[in-house]
Amino acid sequence: MNRPTIKDVAAQANVSSATVSLVLRDSPQIPDSTKQRVRDAMTALGYVYNRRAAEMRGMSSQILGLVVANVRNPYFAELTMAIEGAAHASGYTLVLGCSTDDVARQNEVLRAMAERRVDGILLLPASHTSPENLKASLRDPGLPHVLVARGVPGYRSDYVGADNEASGLLVGHHLLQIGAESVAFLGGVQGSVPREDRIRGLLKGLAQRVDSLLADIPLEYDAGADLSSLVDRALAAGPLPDAVVAYNDMHAFGIASALRARNIEPGRDVALASFDNIPEAAQHYPGLTSADGFPARVGQRATELLLQAIKGACPGHERVLIDPDLEVRGSTLAWSPPATSPA
């Protein structure tokens, strides 16, 4: 026999399928005795509710879609876990798509989600996503959605992300405070919005003493990033800066190792700071000074906003920025300006 349906359950319990349906919804109009009989029939038959069939009668799918570039980046991983947790807590199931930061792949994934009638979509847009793109994939099909962690310039929609400029500002202020006079920014993918925001904030924070970066070297790709050659290029470009700011903690770890391999001890010979403050930043030696972007909060808020939008209570272009916080550790605290420069 095939999977049992409410009809089978109804037959077993000697009621109509309508009654079974009402029992499933725990309707108050069914007396407990009948409910019990129906429930016994369900377990006897091993009945599993078919939400897909229910959906056909206008019910929602209770599925949310999440599209991220990848899940290897610990920041994205944390975000994904937070979103899965928030969705689960609200009775939603999560469909995951990885764009691998590729717009074509992203479009395929979004289309697949639309065909499966997800109730809404959380999108961390691939790097070169265009507004027209999102209009065609999300706005026109009428899919409720919120953009996460990265905005798409020129596209108005709900958005939740870290305040990258504020993060940069915190890092800049701190470096100013410890006396850094030359700063290089390493890592991140060229042209990405968070990267630009972080640099803009950083320069604002440093403005009192430093007016430009000693070096600004982006990566070609994020995956399999070659931090070692990045450090080579930075060292070839000029003198060792007082401080290196990495695009994120993962890049910072690679940079720290590359420096150490060249006999430059991070924290002592050069200050090192970065962004994200993933748990590993605290475990690293020296402890890595990092601006926390609170991915769990971003994911939580983004999910809440999406659920509101699905309910129809949608302003539609809310922009939520999560306040950053700077975790100061040995990688900048252990450094002090060279003696040659005046106090």
Added chain:
Amino acid sequence: MNRPTIKDVAAQANVSSATVSLVLRDSPQIPDSTKQRVRDAMTALGYVYNRRAAEMRGMSSQILGLVVANVRNPYFAELTMAIEGAAHASGYTLVLGCSTDDVARQNEVLRAMAERRVDGILLLPASHTSPENLKASLRDPGLPHVLVARGVPGYRSDYVGADNEASGLLVGHHLLQIGAESVAFLGGVQGSVPREDRIRGLLKGLAQRVDSLLADIPLEYDAGADLSSLVDRALAAGPLPDAVVAYNDMHAFGIASALRARNIEPGRDVALASFDNIPEAAQHYPGLTSADGFPARVGQRATELLLQAIKGACPGHERVLIDPDLEVRGSTLAWSPPATSPA
């Protein structure tokens, strides 16, 4: 107007809905001229295929479920990406559930997936999953499934994972070869099957000279693991071993930092090896010797096996172990036995 259906498309194109359905499937019995007309109607109306409705007529959902403990562990992240990629390549969409290594949560997630009628499930079982558990959640409802990365003793099913014992053996042989005479194993969650397999293999590999571990200290929980206190406990337990073997690379990084913070240079003062060989292991200073578990291959094979099981071509208890490989780097190569011991 609501979402357009094939009926709307049919009206627009002056054909019946049956014809539209055939065009969707690109049936050869429909002439190109009609197909074109229908397709034009689709784009004009912004029609989006409703796979859920199709499913009601006996078609499959083209959805696979993946349940993992978390996605923060880089090994799991890599696995997840590989599975998402393989699923996508075969036209499947992936539903992701995180059990947070909690059996109750895992059961909820599996139930939600069953209600959504996924075609099959890939499960990385939570630590204390029982065979009865899986029987009730997977076998009885007739859900095709394959277990990934961790087996459940006493439960027969398709399984794909790294060969942890062989990995341990490789590490053990290598440590023997560089002359290590005392070895401590640090990290991993007490009682986990991969942990036990790794230790068993390690001891086999060392058997020629070493017959027991100097220390074997597991973690209470994986999340937010306190590697620093782990190292303290290891150092308190006795003399510095020749080699430390970490449960995985993430733990090894934490251990390396903790050692360095205590003025013990990993690679020079103590050999350090571990498991997984995540990309960061190569970037670390010193390069981390690590046994590669090839999560991408595990994910790929597991997905293939599941798709076969879904097609019904299922032996049902295939056990696939992916061959490991030892990547030897500075963290063990730079170490040499203390001069006091004879050559």
Added chain:
DNA sequence: CTGAAAGCGCTTACAG
């Protein structure tokens, strides 16, 4: 308190 019936958006024989 419970049942008969219509309908969600598709697919699939079956006619023509």
Added chain:
DNA sequence: CTGAAAGCGCTTACAG
């Protein structure tokens, strides 16, 4: 080459 009709497993008015 194309259409009418039945049916997938539910839910929801509407009767009784």
